[in-house]
Amino acid sequence: MTGTSPDLRLGVLGYGLRGSLARLAHRPGSGSRVVALADHDEAVRDRAAKDFPGARITGDHREVIGHPDVEAVLVLTPDHTHADLACAALRAGRPVFVEKPLDITVERCDLVLRTARATGTRLYVGHNMRHMPVVRLMRDLIARGGIGTVRTVWVRHFVGYGGDWYFKDWHAERRFTTGLLLQKAAHDLDVLHWLAGGYTRQVQALGELMVYGDVPHRRAPGEPKSADWYTEDGHWPPHTQRGLNPVIDVEDVSLVNLRLDNGVLAAYQQCHFTPDYWRNYTVIGDAGRLENFGDGPGSVVKVWNARRSEYRGEADAAYTVPDAGDDAGHAGADPLIVAEFVRFAREGGRTDTSPVAARMAVAAGAGATESLRDGGTPRSVPDLDADLITYFERGQRA
Numbered sequence: 001m002t003g004t005s006p007d008l009r010l011g012v013l014g015y016g017l018r019g020s021l022a023r024l025a026h027r028p029g030s031g032s033r034v035v036a037l038a039d040h041d042e043a044v045r046d047r048a049a050k051d052f053p054g055a056r057i058t059g060d061h062r063e064v065i066g067h068p069d070v071e072a073v074l075v076l077t078p079d080h081t082h083a084d085l086a087c088a089a090l091r092a093g094r095p096v097f098v099e100k101p102l103d104i105t106v107e108r109c110d111l112v113l114r115t116a117r118a119t120g121t122r123l124y125v126g127h128n129m130r131h132m133p134v135v136r137l138m139r140d141l142i143a144r145g146g147i148g149t150v151r152t153v154w155v156r157h158f159v160g161y162g163g164d165w166y167f168k169d170w171h172a173e174r175r176f177t178t179g180l181l182l183q184k185a186a187h188d189l190d191v192l193h194w195l196a197g198g199y200t201r202q203v204q205a206l207g208e209l210m211v212y213g214d215v216p217h218r219r220a221p222g223e224p225k226s227a228d229w230y231t232e233d234g235h236w237p238p239h240t241q242r243g244l245n246p247v248i249d250v251e252d253v254s255l256v257n258l259r260l261d262n263g264v265l266a267a268y269q270q271c272h273f274t275p276d277y278w279r280n281y282t283v284i285g286d287a288g289r290l291e292n293f294g295d296g297p298g299s300v301v302k303v304w305n306a307r308r309s310e311y312r313g314e315a316d317a318a319y320t321v322p323d324a325g326d327d328a329g330h331a332g333a334d335p336l337i338v339a340e341f342v343r344f345a346r347e348g349g350r351t352d353t354s355p356v357a358a359r360m361a362v363a364a365g366a367g368a369t370e371s372l373r374d375g376g377t378p379r380s381v382p383d384l385d386a387d388l389i390t391y392f393e394r395g396q397r398a
């Protein structure tokens with residue numbers, strides 16, 4: 001890194017919905033600030049110029065990566081662009097934050113990991129769920145031995161806002177995402193791996209486009225999203241949706257079975273046409289079971305571990321998910337990943353997120369997607385080079 005400023009000087013690529021991370025990172029005088037930003041969309045660039053006065057705003061990512069003032073880069077563009085942009089930043093010697101998922105194929109993820117290793121430049125992947133209080137509470141309870149050794153993990157993701165978030169823009173197209181089992185599930189597959197202490201070796205899935213494929217109200221190609229594309233409680237039931245993406249070729253319901261390298265068996269289910277939005281984790285060990293009820297601050301994780309019984313609503317222990325005290329995104333997880341990246345870009349060292357784990361989440365999601373598009377036949381996850389694993393385990397030191 002160059003320069004003597006106390007703020008880490010950031011370049012930003014992509015300023016759409018996740019531009020929220022750039023705004024969180026822009027704290028002049030308090031550790032980091034945005035000095036350059038690229039987005040392909042002119043209207044977005046106008047907005048960025050107002051949000052980051054004095055920053056260099058451009059349509060060309062090369063001007064940001066090569067800008068002499070930029071010390072580190074945030075990649076906040078759509079998934080299929082991540083590997084190219086991250087590799088360009090790494091080759092320029094700029095520590096890089098890549099939004100999840102790392103990219104949309106295993107090969108492209110491995111290219112990013114190899115480039116980080118070859119250049120020795122720091123790579124960080126923004127799996128913010130690792131900083132969500134509900135996830136950390138479940139992980140702590142498991143680490144304290146509350147349910148014995150984890151044997152099986154079942155995750156259900158009710159994606160109540162799926163019609164708005166995933167079927168009205170690029171998310172709906174395979175060419176930009178591979179599929180929602182990768183795009184959306186990468187978070188939960190990563191958390192599932194983290195809670196279970198292993199990575200997926202074998203995967204099998206079934207899935208369909210059951211609901212949104214039948215909605216005839218699509219935008220014309222090139223037509224922008226309508227102002228009311230998202231509502232808190234409208235757009236219900238799903239068949240009343242309007243303004244969907246012109247092309248929809250991803251699934252809206254998927255059921256996945258996974259075998260992990262430590263013997264844990266797991267299941268993940270995702271549905272985009274539920275009325276409610278939340279995630280339910282059930283983790284069963286050889287001496288107990290835990291489950292979350294709600295996933296925001298104030299919700300509860302219950303543990304049953306004292307005796308056998310019929311159904312018991314009151315568990316042996318119940319833990320309230322703490323309020324991170326910051327509602328700036330994903331139950332307070334977003335400010336924490338930004339802070340972790342700024343610290344890591346400057347100093348290196350341990351992080352709670354992991355590039356290898358990010359690759360393993362993509363590999364599980366990509367394998368599951370292949371499986372469901374091939375009659376549910378099982379897939380094995382390709383190995384990652386052992387020397388890459390070692391490099392990242394050592395904290396990205398040769």
Ligand SMILES: NC(=O)c1ccc[n+]([C@@H]2O[C@H](COP(=O)([O-])OP(=O)(O)OC[C@H]3O[C@@H](n4cnc5c(N)ncnc54)[C@H](O)[C@@H]3O)[C@@H](O)[C@H]2O)c1
Nearest residue numbers: 014015016017018038039040041044076077078079099100
């Ligand atoms: N971690 C999370 O919780 C979370 C949540 C939502 C989205 N995401 C991820 O964040 C990323 C961005 O998603 P989003 O919802 O903000 O998308 P978006 O479509 O709202 O914004 C993407 C922006 O990138 C710009 N862009 C595209 N290609 C570019 C390029 N080559 N150079 C410069 N700009 C470019 C587009 O013009 C657009 O403004 C995705 O990878 C998505 O999966 C993560």
